[in-house]
Amino acid sequence: MKKLNKKGLGVLYGVLLFSFSTYALLDTFIIPHPMQSVMASNVVAGTGIKESVEAAIEEKLNTTNSSTEKVANNTDATSGSTANTNASNILTDVQTVDGGTVIGEYSDSNTSITLKQYRAYDSNIYVADVTVSDASALKTALANNTYGRNITDTTSNMAEDNNAVLAINGDYYGARQSGYVIRNGNLYRNTSGDRDALVIKQNGEFEFVSEGETSAEELLQNGAYQVLSFGPVLLEDGEISVGENDEVGMAMASNPRTAIGYLGNNHYVFVVSDGRTSESAGLSLYELASFMKELGVADAYNLDGGGSSTMVFKGEIINNPTTNGHSNQERSVSDIVYIGGTN
Template structure:
């Protein structure tokens, strides 16, 4: 009995369908299914430093004389699956933001034995666009109180949760979105003194050390073994670095054209050992807040008194919570799920 052969078009369709299934399985594994572990490769050895809080009668700790290492003129970066370029700081945007009249309103002024936190809402108009941002001025009694937490308490790719849920699970007083490390294959991840990943690819890295100092590094300057030996307490990989370590806006940023546009933002800044700024800028909301460009964010962090500052995961991820309540106004009301948070623990 003669078998009927399938027509060529049917064979082609079957091959394409099989190929699509294979591609789908690969994408499912790489970008959807959680790939987690709770085990870090090692711990750093330096004990977190202790600081006197302002209300305890001692003045602010002096800033480290050694500034950040700055940013080279050019770099390539595969963050968010796109190469970074060296984008010049836009002086017109910086000028417009610096000249904008800011109105500041204190929302929270709280003091505990662990930390003193003052959160302000700042509003202004730059280039005819409304801007609303929230600046948390944070003093901690020890570096150990600048903490981070993973979504689901697990390190790995594609593991996400809302900032609010992570803040509640970890009993945070203040919490902001982190670097969402789990969205990239090339990241240096050091959290609460534990080393999970060493290679940042070609991204700028921000390191908070156990002595309370904070520095940013271009990929070409970064060596994981060195910062671990120096007592790295946290290391974030997103960027770019926003200031040069001496409080000045650099001539260029390592970023993408998309990330450089007007967006909601999250950033962390360093004033002195034990003194930090957590900042969230609302955006993409007509009539309320447009967001800011990278140049504007850098100028903002400079005006907040930072020597070093670093851009974290923004857009819909940019959220600030305090004691379980949203301080900022994220897109959609809750933001989106991400890999991690930066937080200050509540007093137990």
């Protein structure tokens, strides 16, 4: 009888341990935990339209034909995912960073966007050249408009929900329990992740900071409008900041990538590359940094890549998101970086 009781207690203990472990895993990675609804930004970025930016936008508008708001409608017949097949066919002969092929354009009174596709490093790379009249046009959004753990949505859904003309995935803050989160002037997480973070200031400039050397509250007080915590820094003052063998964690050397770069005076680039497929190998961090340097980018920052890497332009998924190279579909993520449209 005592043996049976001990055996029964052992089984019960095993069941309880398994149940607890399962719940802990679900609680950490699956079960949504909303922490705070997103409120309207209490910080207004920028001080208005600067003459030099107006001139840049006007120049772009004057050199663009009357059908500026276009992007090729497309469908990847093989995978069923949205992709710009016309541009992909054109790009087979483009092997250098120079030039690129224009696959989409957009303009309104505050924003000018030219979307190009490049072929470099045996990969398809998509670059959105963005000029805005004010840094407040460079926005971020959270999945379901809510800050919290395990709250995710696709980049395309978030883009649609926020009337974004252009969007890329962000830093997937919800996959980590640390790393500063400041979005549209609101502070959501002040726990340091001991990494180099990107600060997009109210005047639109980029600044790189070590989370271990400054607090999120200090950043907010000093004019931080967005703070993204992923990294690493790719370019700083025009110089490459990563080594040829640097990588994020245990990731493979060639991956789909997402990055954002600063060219100066409210002028940015959003960059997404395909990877992990026979058509597109993917980029190392050093290749990504080198590519962006050739574009003339002064400061560049690596965002969440791999299966998260997605670019959406005027409601169309421009690249071919893939996690394992076998399925082409978007990964649900925590957040996006986007440019809103007015037309």
